[in-house]
Amino acid sequence: MIEKCRAIVLQTIPYSENSLILKCYTDKYGLQSYMVNGLRGKKAVVKPSHLQTLTLLELEVYHQQNKNLQRIKELRCLPILQSLHFNPYKRTVAMFVAELLGKVLREENQADEQLFSFLFTAVQMADLSEGKLANYPVYFMVHLSKYLGFFPKDNYTNLNVFFSLNEGFFIPQAPHTKDYCNKDTAKELHFLLQLNFKDALDESLLLQHRKTLLQKMLRYYQLHLLLFGELKSPQILHEVFAD
Numbered sequence: 599m600i601e602k603c604r605a606i607v608l609q610t611i612p613y614s615e616n617s618l619i620l621k622c623y624t625d626k627y628g629l630q631s632y633m634v635n636g637l638r639g640k641k642a643v644v645k646p647s648h649l650q651t652l653t654l655l656e657l658e659v660y661h662q663q664n665k666n667l668q669r670i671k672e673l674r675c676l677p678i679l680q681s682l683h684f685n686p687y688k689r690t691v692a693m694f695v696a697e698l699l700g701k702v703l704r705e706e707n708q709a710d711e712q713l714f715s716f717l718f719t720a721v722q723m724a725d726l727s728e729g730k731l732a733n734y735p736v737y738f739m740v741h742l743s744k745y746l747g748f749f750p751k752d753n754y755t756n757l758n759v760f761f762s763l764n765e766g767f768f769i770p771q772a773p774h775t776k777d778y779c780n781k782d783t784a785k786e787l788h789f790l791l792q793l794n795f796k797d798a799l800d801e802s803l804l805l806q807h808r809k810t811l812l813q814k815m816l817r818y819y820q821l822h823l824l825l826f827g828e829l830k831s832p833q834i835l836h837e838v839f840a841d
Contacts, residue, residue, distance in 0.1 A: 600671055601661045603627060603803065606717055607653040608696055610646070615730040617670060619667065622651060623699065623717065627661060628708040632668050640766070648675055650683045651696040652721050662705065682725040690838045691724060691731045694831040702746060702819070723795045728825045733790075735832075736808055737798040739815040740790050743791055748822040756790035761787055763818045779814050783807045787814075809836055 605622035613619050614632065620632045637646055657725045658672040682688045699717070720738060724731055751767035758768035761779035768788070772778055779787055786807050790798065812832060820826045 599661065600658055602660060603657050603661075604714070604718065605630075605655040605657050606721060607649055607651060607655065609651070610649055615733055618646065618649070620670075622655070622657075623703055623714065624657070624709070625711055625714040625718075626709055628710065629703050629706045629830065630668055630796065631666065631740065632657075632659065632670050634670060634673070650692075650726075652682060652692045653679065654718065654721060666706075672834075677722065679721075679725045682721070685731075687730040687838060688724060688727075690834055691832070694735050694829070694835055695720075695724075697829050697831045698739070698742075701829065702742070702823060704825075710745065716742070716745055720795065722751050723799065727799045729799055730839065731799060733798050733800075735835055736812045736815055737790055737793065737795070739812070739819070740787065743815075743818070743822075746823070748818075750818075752788060752791045754784070754791075760784050761814075763814065763821055766818075766822070777817060779791060779811070783810050783814060788810055808839075 603624045603626040605624045606631075607620060607622055609621040611619040611621065616637055617633060618637065619633045620634050622630055622632060624630050634649070653675055655678055656674045656676045657670055660669045660671060662668065682692055715836055724734060725793070727734075740750065750761065751784065754761075754768045757770045759767050759781045760772050761767070761784040762769050762773055763777040763779070764773075764775070768784060769778075778784075790811075812835070816829065
């Protein structure tokens with residue numbers, strides 16, 4: 599049965615000289631893997647360069663439940679991304695987002711339309727932004743957690759000035775553990791919880807403790823997700839956005 603769906607490319611895996619396996623997150627079927635053939639030669643409609651990380655797709659697929667590898671009838675890049683794969687800052691951010699999603703999206707055939715909508719919008723916002731996206735990775739992590747079930751509770755006050763990574767809310771005193779945000783970092787977390795995507799990407803919002811907050815969010819994910827592990831791309835982020 600032929601079905602239509604939208605998809606976000608997470609990873610491409612070479613399969614043969616003319617084919618690859620496309621790992622995607624879709625609106626209707628969650629995490630899926632697709633075989634894409636006919637990528638070389640003069641008659642190729644779709645080329646590997648069209649299927650880079652976080653490319654947005656419209657697909658017609660022969661979907662078969664509980665099958666590990668699905669087939670595509672028709673594939674379109676829509677909407678077409680304008681800058682995400684050409685701007686060096688944005689490419690680095692895309693690499694981080696794809697690696698992060700590869701860690702947190704594990705269950706195949708588990709559709710979540712709200713999560714898909716958030717991700718689809720997040721990719722478009724990154725593509726259309728005219729700035730470097732320095733604030734994007736930490737903002738993305740904070741707000742992605744909402745759809746994963748451990749969004750920070752924003753009970754920040756003049757008394758609750760620390761953030762417990764274990765508890766997921768602000769507390770009045772630093773706990774006897776390293777898993778918390780100090781006053782400065784907690785205040786910036788509270789600040790990010792108030793912002794929408796557009797405001798968070800404003801380059802004039804200089805987060806003084808952005809690197810620390812990103813490290814804390816990575817630890818936050820490790821505490822709340824089994825088998826989350828380590829990411830390689832944050833170090834590259836820190837180098838690219840060092841200025």
